[in-house]
Structure formats: structure tokens, C-alpha cells
Amino acid sequence: MGAVPNAKQxxxxxKNLVKQFGRVDAVNGVSLRxxxxxxxxxxxxxxxxxxxxxxxxxxxxxxxxxxxxVDGIHLxxxxxxxxxxxxEVGMVFQQFNLFPHLTALDNIMLAQRIxxxxxxxxxxxxxxxxxxxxxxxxxxxxxxxxxxxxxxxxVAIARALAMxxxxxxxxxxxxxxxxxxxxxxxxVMLELAHEGMTMVVVTHExxxxxxxxxxxxxxxxxxxxxxxxxxxxxxxxxxxxxxTFLNQIxx
Amino acid sequence: xxxxxxxxxxxxxxxxxxxxxxxxxxWLLFLILAGIILLYQFLTNxxxxxxxxxxxxxxxxxxxxxxxAFTCAIILGLIAxxxxxxxxxxxxxxxxxxxxxxxxxxxxxxxxYVAFVLTPAFFxxxxxxxxxxxxxxxxxxxxxxxxxxxxxxxxRAMIALALAYGGFEAETFRAGIESIGRGQMEAARSLxxxxxxxxxxxxxxxxxxxxxxxxxxxFIAMLKDSSLVSVLGVRDITQEARLYxxxxxxYPETYNTLAFMYLTMTIILSLGVKWFENRMGKNGRxx
Ligand SMILES: Nc1ncnc2c1ncn2[C@@H]1O[C@H](COP(=O)(O)OP(=O)(O)OP(=O)(O)O)[C@@H](O)[C@H]1O
Ligand SMILES: [Mg+2]
Numbered sequence: 001m002g003a004v005p006n007a008k009q010x011x012x013x014x015k016n017l018v019k020q021f022g023r024v025d026a027v028n029g030v031s032l033r034x035x036x037x038x039x040x041x042x043x044x045x046x047x048x049x050x051x052x053x054x055x056x057x058x059x060x061x062x063x064x065x066x067x068x069x070v071d072g073i074h075l076x077x078x079x080x081x082x083x084x085x086x087x088e089v090g091m092v093f094q095q096f097n098l099f100p101h102l103t104a105l106d107n108i109m110l111a112q113r114i115x116x117x118x119x120x121x122x123x124x125x126x127x128x129x130x131x132x133x134x135x136x137x138x139x140x141x142x143x144x145x146x147x148x149x150x151x152x153x154x155v156a157i158a159r160a161l162a163m164x165x166x167x168x169x170x171x172x173x174x175x176x177x178x179x180x181x182x183x184x185x186x187x188v189m190l191e192l193a194h195e196g197m198t199m200v201v202v203t204h205e206x207x208x209x210x211x212x213x214x215x216x217x218x219x220x221x222x223x224x225x226x227x228x229x230x231x232x233x234x235x236x237x238x239x240x241x242x243x244t245f246l247n248q249i250x251x
Numbered sequence: 252x253x254x255x256x257x258x259x260x261x262x263x264x265x266x267x268x269x270x271x272x273x274x275x276x277x278w279l280l281f282l283i284l285a286g287i288i289l290l291y292q293f294l295t296n297x298x299x300x301x302x303x304x305x306x307x308x309x310x311x312x313x314x315x316x317x318x319x320a321f322t323c324a325i326i327l328g329l330i331a332x333x334x335x336x337x338x339x340x341x342x343x344x345x346x347x348x349x350x351x352x353x354x355x356x357x358x359x360x361x362x363x364y365v366a367f368v369l370t371p372a373f374f375x376x377x378x379x380x381x382x383x384x385x386x387x388x389x390x391x392x393x394x395x396x397x398x399x400x401x402x403x404x405x406x407r408a409m410i411a412l413a414l415a416y417g418g419f420e421a422e423t424f425r426a427g428i429e430s431i432g433r434g435q436m437e438a439a440r441s442l443x444x445x446x447x448x449x450x451x452x453x454x455x456x457x458x459x460x461x462x463x464x465x466x467x468x469x470f471i472a473m474l475k476d477s478s479l480v481s482v483l484g485v486r487d488i489t490q491e492a493r494l495y496x497x498x499x500x501x502y503p504e505t506y507n508t509l510a511f512m513y514l515t516m517t518i519i520l521s522l523g524v525k526w527f528e529n530r531m532g533k534n535g536r537x538x
Contacts, residue, residue, distance in 0.1 A: 060437055079445070087443030097438035101456050110452060111442035156438075163442060 009072050011036045011167050011198045012057060017066035019052050026052040028222035029066075034167070037196045041209040041230070044219035045245060050202040053219070054169050057200065058089045071166050087115050090160030090168040094175050096152040098144040098159070104131065105140040108159045116163060123162075130158035134188050150181030157188055167198040174205060204249055210234060218242045282518065289511050302495060302508045309491035310512070316409055316477045316487060321470055323413035328420020333450070335425040346421065353418025358411075359479055365411035366483055371399045408480035416473055423465050427458035463531070467524035471517050478513075488512055 012034040019027040027049040034040045042050045055061040057068060059075055059082045068075040070085050099107050108127035112118045118126070131137045134154035144152050153173055160168060170189065174182040186208050193199060193212040203209065209216055209230055216233040218226040218241075226239045237243050292299040334346025353361070374397065381394030388394070431454050439449035481490035492509040496502055 058441055060441060083443050083445055086441055091441040093434060093438065095434050097434040099435065099453055101460065111444060114448055114452065115443040159442070
């Protein structure tokens with residue numbers, strides 16, 4: 001799947017990430033790396049720290065300790081750097097988080113205009129191209145409230161893609177969707193993976209993990225319990241906890 | 252919205268006529284009737300028509316004070332409201348200090364305080380600065396020559412009202428901003444926007460839409476509170492009424508007329524606010 005040769009530097013490197021919320025250890029020493037063009041899927045029970053790891057990657061959460069590099073850039077508290085990195089890291093949320101006061105097209109254009117400083121024409125063209133890519137060009141002028149959940153999530157993906165990100169983060173992108181809409185979103189994500197986008201995906205969609213992942217991580221209680229290829233992970237997991245979890249969700 | 256729908260469902264079982272009767276705005280009909288009686292007085296009763304023309308001399312002042320003070324209050328309130336949601340502790344504390352002081356003082360006291368304490372104090376400081384700057388600016392610099400009397404009581408009254416309402420609007424704006432889900436800020440930031448950009452383009456447009464109805468109500472409240480400027484001798488309609496009463500002792504006629512004038516304005520405005528709210532509710536696309 002990874003179309004890009006591995007001679008380049010890894011896209012994401014995390015070393016010993018720790019994040020505490022008050023007394024809660026949300027993430028307790030996670031290290032991982034994601035090579036360019038690879039897809040990493042993170043699964044694990046609720047509260048295991050999956051979202052927190054993801055949100056630390058673009059500094060939506062400030063790590064308690066540990067270090068993170070994105071495309072070779074070390075994440076520090078420098079605001080300029082953080083905004084610059086965020087523009088390179090697309091993020092898709094469980095709740096879509098589209099801007100309800102803007103049309104689909106304007107949702108996709110806003111950050112292009114004020115962060116990428118593209119002019120109206122350029123941003124508009126890019127927005128329409130991305131809407132085409134996620135399969136709903138006809139919804140350009142609709143407000144989020146007029147779209148189905150699946151369509152909203154696809155607009156959210158288009159909005160992130162329009163920034164030309166180097167990596168895409170997905171936090172349970174299909175968990176808030178009705179079953180019949182899950183596929184349309186997963187299809188878009190699968191296509192992205194095949195096109196060579198670097199992706200980190202938190203999901204419970206095992207079909208997606210099997211088909212798209214280069215690597216699967218199982219997290220529990222803030223640590224990585226198992227890290228494996230999808231084939232190994234699903235057919236013969238090394239850890240008993242992984243087995244138990246898989247039995248629960250594949251039932 | 253859901254509540255009005257369920258009420259509508261319940262009443263649909265009653266007869267149409269009862270429903271129609273019960274839905275009439277009786278309070279408004281009553282007021283219109285009272286208004287018509289008063290209008291008749293203005294046209295036929297010489298005393299009433301004299302009083303009306305006297306009080307009308309103050310109407311421009313009342314409207315002017317309301318508009319100017321409210322506009323300033325909105326700007327102050329927006330700034331202080333942003334301060335109240337700021338993570339910068341200094342800004343947050345300054346904004347909170349302002350809001351708490353305003354909320355803890357009667358508006359009448361605030362008006363006296365601004366007019367007779369803060370304004371003179373401001374010029375004491377300004378004159379001192381002017382004194383210190385004589386070597387630079389010369390002896391006729393404006394900081395030295397200006398004094399408290401340069402600020403009319405009208406201006407002081409408007410400043411006081413603006414400060415008072417700015418404190419209330421700060422909380423309105425804060426509530427509006429906080430009513431926008433955390434996900435909106437996160438989505439904006441995740442796209443690389445700065446905090447200020449996210450506020451400006453994502454949070455505030457939604458928050459302001461939500462606070463428009465309460466702002467409309469506060470505008471009506473400001474119209475009423477503008478009557479307080481009469482304590483400084485500013486000649487709004489209330490002051491005109493007080494002046495007329497003190498010379499003529501025609502209490503009922505004068506205050507009937509005064510009440511009529513305020514009610515006419517506030518009811519028209521509140522119907523406007525309601526209409527606007529309904530319109531927003533219908534094509535509201537905010538989630
Ligand atoms: N902002 C926060 N404040 C306090 N505690 C938090 C916060 N965010 C997360 N936590 C806690 O950190 C732990 C890990 O949360 P996290 O959201 O990363 O889990 P998750 O694996 O994404 O779970 P889920 O599958 O439910 O989304 C949980 O115990 C959670 O309660
Ligand atoms: Mg989560």
C-alpha cells in the first residue's frame with residue numbers, strides 16, 4: 001500500500017508520550033512512528049487514551065511529557081510552529097465539527113483563505129475539487145444542517161484535504177454515523193489510503209483496519225499493548241488482552 | 252421549538268374558536284385600548300396636548316442617549332466578554348473585575364460615581380500629565396487646559412450607562428461564546444487557524460447570532476434606564492416631565508403621558524424583537 005519509498009524520514013515520531021488530566025493518566029508512555037504513506041490504525045477500549053494520543057499529535061492537547069516530531073519538525077510550545085504544523089496535519093472528528101454558519105463550500109474555503117492565504121478563485125477551485133473527490137460536488141451550497149451525517153463527515157474530510165495536509169488524523173470518524181452511512185465515509189478513507197496518504201486512524205471498523213492498515217496498534221489503559229501487522233493482529237494476536245478485546249467487538 | 256409544537260398538538264383537540272380566542276394577545280389589546288383613550292385625550296384635551304408637546308422636546312435626547320450608550324455598551328461588552336473567556340489570567344481578571352464591580356453597584360450610584368468622581372479624577376490625572384509634559388508640549392497643551400467642565404453632563408450620563416450595560420453585555424457575550432461547542436474551536440485550530448482567527452471567523456459569527464435576541468431585550472432595557480439620566484439634569488422625556496410637574500403639579504396627566512411614551516416605544520421594540528426571534532428560529536441553521 002505504501003507507494004512512497006521508505007528512504008524518507010518518518011512522518012510522525014512519538015517518544016515516551018505521557019499525558020495526565022489532573023490525576024488521570026490518559027496516556028502513559030507511548031512511543032510510535034509512522035512512515036510516509038503508511039496507515040496506522042489504533043484500536044482499544046473506551047478511555048484507553050486513543051483520542052489523547054491523536055490530539056497530542058497536532059497539539060490540541062499539550063503533552064505532560066515526551067516528544068513528538070511531525071515531518072521532522074519538533075513540536076514545542078511555539079505558537080507559530082504549532083499553527084504551521086496544524087495546517088500540515090488534517091484532523092477529522094467523530095462529531096464532524098463543521099462550521100454550521102457556513103455552506104459546505106465556505107467550510108472548505110475558510111482555512112485555505114486565512115491560513116494558506118489562497119485567493120477566492122484558487123480556494124474555490126480547490127474546494128470544489130475536494131468535494132468531487134469525496135463524492136458530493138452537488139452539495140457545495142448546502143449548510144451542514146441540510147446534510148446527512150455521512151455527507152457532513154465527507155465535507156469535513158474534504159475540508160481537511162483542501163489544506164494539502166501531509167498526514168491525516170481520524171478520531172472515530174464513523175462512530176456517530178447511522179450504519180447505512182458508514183460505508184460512504186470508509187470508502188473515501190480507503191481511497192485516500194490507496195492514494196498513499198499517511199493516516200492515523202482511531203476506529204472500531206475492523207474491515208477498514210484489515211483492508212487499509214499497514215500496522216495496527218492495540219491500546220489499553222494509556223499504553224500500547226500490542227503492535228502488529230493487520231494479518232497477524234486479527235488471526236493470531238500475541239497478547240491475551242488483545243484476544244479478549246477482539247472477541248468482544250467481533251462477536 | 253419542541254415545546255410550542257407539543258402545545259399546539261394538545262390544543263388542536265379543542266374547538267377552533269376557543270383556540271383562536273385563547274391565542275389572541277389580550278394584553279396587547281388592552282394596552283392598545285388604553286393607548287387609544289390617551290390618544291383621544293391628546294387630541295381633545297388641551298392640558299394633555301400641552302404636556303405631550305412639552306415632553307416631546309425630550310424625545311430626541313432619550314433616543315440619542317439610548318442609541319449612543321447602547322452602541323458603546325456593545326463594543327465594551329464584546330471586549331470584556333472576550334476577556335472573560337480568555338486564558339490569559341491578567342486579561343481574565345481585569346474583565347472579571349469590571350463585570351463584578353458593575354454588577355454589584357446600583358445603576359443610579361454608577362451614574363453619580365461616573366459623573367462626579369471618575370470624570371473629575373480623569374482630568375486631575377490628565378492635568379498632572381500635562382503639567383509634567385510642559386517641557387515637551389508647552390504651556391498650552393490640551394492636557395493641561397482641558398477640565399471637567401468640558402465634559403457635559405449628557406456625555407457623563409452616556410458614559411455611565413455605557414459602562415453599566417457593557418458589564419451586562421460582557422456576560423451575554425461570554426454566555427454566547429461558551430454556548431458554542433468546544434469542537435468548533437478545535438476544528439478551527441486543527442486547520443491551522445490562530446485563536447484570534449478562530450474567534451473572528453468561527454466562534455463569534457455563531458455566538459453573535461445567538462445573543463441577538465437577548466441584546467434586543469437589553470436595548471429595550473436601556474431605553475427604560477435612559478430615564479436615569481434625568482438625575483443629572485439631562486433633559487430627556489423623564490426630566491421634561493419632572494420639570495413640568497414641579498411647575499404645574501399636574502401629576503396624573505404628566506405621568507400618564509410619560510408612561511404612554513415609554514410604553515409605546517418599548518412595546519413596538521419588543522414586538523420587533525419577537526418577530527426577529529421567530530424569523531431566526533425558522534431559518535436558523537445554527538446547530
Ligand atoms: N479534557 C479531559 N479532561 C479530563 N480527562 C480527560 C480529558 N480528555 C480525556 N480524559 C480522560 O483521559 C482518558 C483517556 O481518554 P481518551 O479520550 O483519550 O480515550 P479514548 O481511548 O479516546 O476513549 P473513547 O473510545 O471513549 O473515545 C479517559 O480516562 C478520559 O476520561
Ligand atoms: Mg476517543
